[in-house]
Each structure stands twice: as C-alpha cells, then as structure tokens.
Amino acid sequence: MMMTYPKDVVVEEQGLRDGLQSEKTIVPTEKKLELIKAVVEAGVKRVQVASFVHPKLIPQMADAEEVCKRLPQVNGVLFSGFVLNTKGIERAAKAGLTHVAASISASDTHSRKNANASREEAEKRFAEMVKVGKEHGLTIRSGLQCVFGCRFEGKIDSKVVLDMVKKQLDLGIDEVALADSTGMANPRSIQEISTKAVELAGDRHVFLHLHDTEGKGLANVLAALAVGITHFDTAFGGMGGCPFIKGASGNISTEDLVFMLRQMGIETGIDVGRLSAVSRSLEDFFGKRFSGKMHRVMERDDIKIVY
Amino acid sequence: MMMTYPKDVVVEEQGLRDGLQSEKTIVPTEKKLELIKAVVEAGVKRVQVASFVHPKLIPQMADAEEVCKRLPQVNGVLFSGFVLNTKGIERAAKAGLTHVAASISASDTHSRKNANASREEAEKRFAEMVKVGKEHGLTIRSGLQCVFGCRFEGKIDSKVVLDMVKKQLDLGIDEVALADSTGMANPRSIQEISTKAVELAGDRHVFLHLHDTEGKGLANVLAALAVGITHFDTAFGGMGGCPFIKGASGNISTEDLVFMLRQMGIETGIDVGRLSAVSRSLEDFFGKRFSGKMHRVMERDDIKIVY
Numbered sequence: 001m002m003m004t005y006p007k008d009v010v011v012e013e014q015g016l017r018d019g020l021q022s023e024k025t026i027v028p029t030e031k032k033l034e035l036i037k038a039v040v041e042a043g044v045k046r047v048q049v050a051s052f053v054h055p056k057l058i059p060q061m062a063d064a065e066e067v068c069k070r071l072p073q074v075n076g077v078l079f080s081g082f083v084l085n086t087k088g089i090e091r092a093a094k095a096g097l098t099h100v101a102a103s104i105s106a107s108d109t110h111s112r113k114n115a116n117a118s119r120e121e122a123e124k125r126f127a128e129m130v131k132v133g134k135e136h137g138l139t140i141r142s143g144l145q146c147v148f149g150c151r152f153e154g155k156i157d158s159k160v161v162l163d164m165v166k167k168q169l170d171l172g173i174d175e176v177a178l179a180d181s182t183g184m185a186n187p188r189s190i191q192e193i194s195t196k197a198v199e200l201a202g203d204r205h206v207f208l209h210l211h212d213t214e215g216k217g218l219a220n221v222l223a224a225l226a227v228g229i230t231h232f233d234t235a236f237g238g239m240g241g242c243p244f245i246k247g248a249s250g251n252i253s254t255e256d257l258v259f260m261l262r263q264m265g266i267e268t269g270i271d272v273g274r275l276s277a278v279s280r281s282l283e284d285f286f287g288k289r290f291s292g293k294m295h296r297v298m299e300r301d302d303i304k305i306v307y
Numbered sequence: 308m309m310m311t312y313p314k315d316v317v318v319e320e321q322g323l324r325d326g327l328q329s330e331k332t333i334v335p336t337e338k339k340l341e342l343i344k345a346v347v348e349a350g351v352k353r354v355q356v357a358s359f360v361h362p363k364l365i366p367q368m369a370d371a372e373e374v375c376k377r378l379p380q381v382n383g384v385l386f387s388g389f390v391l392n393t394k395g396i397e398r399a400a401k402a403g404l405t406h407v408a409a410s411i412s413a414s415d416t417h418s419r420k421n422a423n424a425s426r427e428e429a430e431k432r433f434a435e436m437v438k439v440g441k442e443h444g445l446t447i448r449s450g451l452q453c454v455f456g457c458r459f460e461g462k463i464d465s466k467v468v469l470d471m472v473k474k475q476l477d478l479g480i481d482e483v484a485l486a487d488s489t490g491m492a493n494p495r496s497i498q499e500i501s502t503k504a505v506e507l508a509g510d511r512h513v514f515l516h517l518h519d520t521e522g523k524g525l526a527n528v529l530a531a532l533a534v535g536i537t538h539f540d541t542a543f544g545g546m547g548g549c550p551f552i553k554g555a556s557g558n559i560s561t562e563d564l565v566f567m568l569r570q571m572g573i574e575t576g577i578d579v580g581r582l583s584a585v586s587r588s589l590e591d592f593f594g595k596r597f598s599g600k601m602h603r604v605m606e607r608d609d610i611k612i613v614y
Binding site for chain 1: 458519529
C-alpha cells in the first residue's frame with residue numbers, strides 16, 4: 001500500500017540540550033549563543049536551549065540562566081527549557097522563558113534511578129510542576145521518557161504510558177512528547193502508541209523524541225508520519241548519547257530528518273546546508289565526528305545531491 | 308494509516324563482496340571461508356561470496372575461484388557471485404557457482420566511468436551475459452545500479468529504469484535487484500519505482516540493494532515493505548562504502564535490518580547475536596568500527612534488549 005504523508009513537519013532542535021549535555025568539554029556561553037543564532041538562521045522555529053537541572057549533575061548546563069537571558073528575539077521562534085522539578089520551572093520562568101518541557105519517566109526503575117522517585121511519586125511532582133508552570137504563565141510540554149522501552153525494565157506496558165499521557169493532558173499541559181530515550185522503538189510500536197496518543201491529545205500536538213541507538217530512527221519517523229505525527233525532536237549532526245549505551249549514537253539527526261522529508265516533498269523550513277555547517281563546526285570544536293550522515297554528505301562539492 | 312507488513316523477509320548477505328571490496332587490507336581466503344561458515348550458521352540463506360572482476364581492479368576479490376571451490380555444502384543456502392561481463396560469468400560457472408548477480412548501471416555516465424561503456428552498449432553486453440549464463444545453466448539476478456540517483460547525473464529517469472527492468476525480464480533473468488548504490492533513494496521514490504518493478508516482475512522476486520549513505524536505509528526498507536518488497540541485500544555491520552562519498556557508510560546493516568524486522572514480527576531466520584559477533588570480529592581484524600548500530604548494542608550484557 002502506498003503511504004500518505006503530511007505536507008509540513010515541525011522540528012524542535014535539541015542539540016543545545018540533549019546533544020551538548022553528554023559532552024564533557026564545556027561549551028562557552030558565547031559559543032552556545034552563536035549556535036542558537038545559527039540554527040535559527042537556518043530556519044529552525046523551535047529550539048530547546050538549556051536544561052534547568054542542578055549544575056553539579058550536568059555542568060554543561062550550568063549557564064542555563066545566562067543563555068536564556070541573552071537569547072535573540074526572533075518572531076515566530078519558540079525557545080524551550082528542559083525541567084525535571086518545580087525548582088527548574090521557577091528558574092526557567094525567572095530566566096525569561098515562556099515555554100518548558102517537563103520530563104517524567106514511564107519506567108518506574110528509570111524514574112527511581114534518574115529522578116530518585118517512584119513513578120507514582122514522580123507523577124505527583126509532575127502535577128506540581130504543571131501547577132507552578134501555569135502560575136508563571138508558561139506553556140508546558142510534557143516529556144515522557146522510556147515510552148518504547150527501558151534498558152533496566154525492558155518493555156514498558158503501553159497501557160501505563162497512555163494512562164500517564166491522559167493524566168498529563170487532564171492536568172492541562174499544552175503539548176505531549178513521547179520519548180524513545182533508548183532507541184528501542186520500532187515502526188510497529190511507534191504506530192500503535194502514537195495512534196492512541198494522538199486520539200487522546202485531540203488538537204494538542206504530540207511530538208516524538210527519537211534516538212537512533214538501534215538504527216531505526218528515520219524508519220520510526222516514517223511510521224509516525226503515516227499515523228499523523230507531524231512534530232519531531234532532533235539534534236544537529238545526530239548528537240547526543242544514551243548514557244546506558246556507550247558508543248551508541250544519540251538523537252535522530254536534524255539534517256538527516258529534514259533532508260529525507262524534503263526529498264519526500266514535506267516542508268520543514270530548515271536549510272540542510274546551513275545546519276550541516278553548524279554540525280561540522282561543532283565537530284571541529286569537540287574534535288570528533290557525530291553519527292549523523294547528511295552533514296557529512298553536504299560538505300562534498302564534487303557530487304550531485306538530489307532533493 | 309496503519310501499515311501492513313509481510314510475515315517473512317529474505318536477506319542476502321553481501322558483506323563478503325560489497326563490504327570487503329572497499330577494504331585495502333586483504334582478507335585471507337581462510338578467513339573469508341570462516342566468515343561464510345559463520346554467517347550461514349547464523350541463519351543466512353543467501354550469501355554473495357565473491358566478485359569475478361579483474362583482480363587488478365579489486366585485489367580483495369582475487370581469490371574468487373578459491374573461495375567458491377571451497378564453499379561449504381549446505382542445503383537451502385544459495386551462494387552468489389557478482390559479475391560485470393561474460394568473462395566473469397564463465398569464471399563463476401567454472402568455479403562451481405549456480406547463481407550470479409549480473410550488474411549494469413541505470414546511469415549512462417556511471418556506466419561509462421565504471422564499465423567503460425555507454426548504457427546502450429552495456430545493455431548489449433548484459434544480453435550477452437544472460438545468454439552465456441543460461442548456456443552454463445546458471446540462475447541469474449540482474450543488478451541495476453544507480454536506480455534512485457547517480458552522483459554524476461543526479462536523478463535518473465524512472466522510465467529509463469523501468470524500461471531496463473522490462474528488457475532484462477524479457478531476456479529471461481530469474482530475479483531483479485534495484486540498487487540504490489549511492490544512498491540517494493527516499494521512501495517516496497522507493498515506493499514509486501518498486502511498485503512498478505514488482506508489477507513488471509510478476510512472480511519473479513524484486514530485491515532492493517540499499518546503502519545508508521544519507522541515513523535513510525531502514526526508512527527505505529519500511530517504505531518498500533509497505534508495497535510488497537520482501538527481498539533485501541545487506542552487509543554485516545553496515546560494511547562497505549560508496550566510492551564517491553568518502554567517509555560515508557555502506558550497505559544497510561544486516562543486524563540492524565534483521566533486528567528491526569524481528570521487533571516488528573517479521574521473520575528472517577537470522578540470529579542477530581551470532582551475526583553481530585561476526586561483525587565485531589571483522590572490526591577487530593580491520594582495526595576499525597563499522598557504521599551499523601546493532602552489533603554494537605549486542606555486545607552489551609548489562610542492558611535489556613527487547614525483541
């Protein structure tokens with residue numbers, strides 16, 4: 001059966017947060033601001049710029065306030081901050097953000113190890129986060145981690161996931177993100193869960209946050225497009241790494257996604273060439289190669305590249 | 308729309324040919340035979356074991372005859388040899404193979420540069436190859452290169468491609484392979500061309516030979532499955548490299564494909580763990596890392612891997 005696809009897709013660039021946070025070499029604030037400017041100039045309309053977690057936990061994100069206070073003012077561009085608790089929400093609001101991504105895990109074990117709380121406790125904290133966020137006038141995206149599998153628990157019951165999504169929607173969140181934190185999703189599980197999440201969410205957007213750890217990143221995107229998902233998180237160059245799989249790759253690459261979509265006639269508004277230059281400059285900065293493909297292809301001027 | 312998928316998929320392992328041929332370090336015949344034994348024991352039912360091209364062109368394949376003469380005899384396993392001309396066909400037959408993959412390019416420029424013949428001349432040679440192959444009682448798969456794009460010409464007219472497929476079928480070939488030699492295919496072009504090729508081929512199998520150069524390998528597989536393609540070429544570890552894009556990755560990884568399919572409930576008969584061990588042993592041999600993902604994931608014994 002031939003598949004049908006949407007005409008437009010929204011991409012949220014998470015390289016500044018999910019990409020950089022796994023790197024030990026601290027990127028200066030000035031450099032981060034340059035990167036943010038460059039991705040916005042490449043046409044990205046949503047950028048996750050920082051994580052408001054404890055600086056001791058992730059030193060790379062210690063300048064979150066400074067970054068947010070110096071963000072460029074561009075019409076139509078939404079900057080997002082990643083938060084794990086009410087403290088993070090308050091910091092994000094104070095730093096001038098209008099939107100946060102509030103994270104919680106669908107895996108009880110992952111929640112206990114990562115957030116030091118059972119899933120049930122984490123859900124109570126999440127409700128508190130939403131309350132505080134709304135008091136500050138923020139729009140809130142929920143970020144549900146380990147939706148498609150957990151490296152500690154294995155498979156996560158989809159009923160648990162969808163029950164959590166429903167409760168989050170009932171709390172009044174503005175958007176939902178289903179995260180395949182470990183890259184364990186496959187096209188079939190993507191379609192099963194996304195279809196039901198989209199039904200629950202109604203006119204609120206459902207994002208997919210995919211990792212390419214097992215190589216299925218863009219196949220999962222394709223499966224998601226076929227069931228009506230039009231919002232995806234990515235990272236330039238395919239940056240980022242799952243802390244549970246050394247040497248494994250990170251998020252799906254922004255350039256790879258945007259290029260595939262453009263070839264398929266699906267518009268994102270993002271310039272692959274300009275974004276590829278951002279990725280390559282970061283590779284130079286870190287002195288290493290990222291796992292994405294298109295930023296590598298785009299540096300060749302001796303071959304035909306067909307959109 | 309939810310997609311429907313086949314129950315079984317046939318995988319042809321091409322690591323021994325398309326993988327090794329791009330490596331400068333010569334793999335001893337003994338080691339190649341060990342690899343062939345290992346992939347067969349991992350459940351692979353079709354293996355392309357050698358290329359009958361001039362040894363000066365590809366020194367790695369200079370032992371093609373020796374490899375073929377010493378192949379293990381296993382019921383239900385088909386060994387294939389890659390050929391570019393009638394000389395190659397005769398060598399393959401003499402070495403005891405019963406099946407060959409006869410290659411020709413859909414790109415005129417690529418044909419001139421690679422096979423030293425215009426596309427039209429190459430088609431005449433191809434007809435001669437089929438004639439000679441049949442005289443030797445061989446079954447023949449055509450391998451049509453650059454179907455989805457050429458790094459010299461850019462896009463290739465799908466009418467040219469389908470016309471070539473039709474002519475090859477009329478010559479009496481047994482199977483067709485559409486090769487995305489440069490990794491330029493996208494899910495939409497895969498579906499458009501594959502659908503028509505399957506119609507033309509009737510009860511003869513249409514293989515897709517995909518490269519992951521632009522990161523779309525498994526997305527293209529998914530698109531192909533949805534239009535009824537059930538035969539794919541792969542290489543262990545994602546070995547191989549397009550000669551026109553340095554540093555770019557090679558074939559889609561056998562392990563990545565098999566693992567995704569198994570997660571989706573589609574059987575190949577191949578053991579991902581055993582094949583991953585083959586890839587890692589080859590990485591040790593060459594002292595480098597291949598671009599596939601699952602052979603890396605499978606070496607971890609401290610994380611849950613969910614099928």
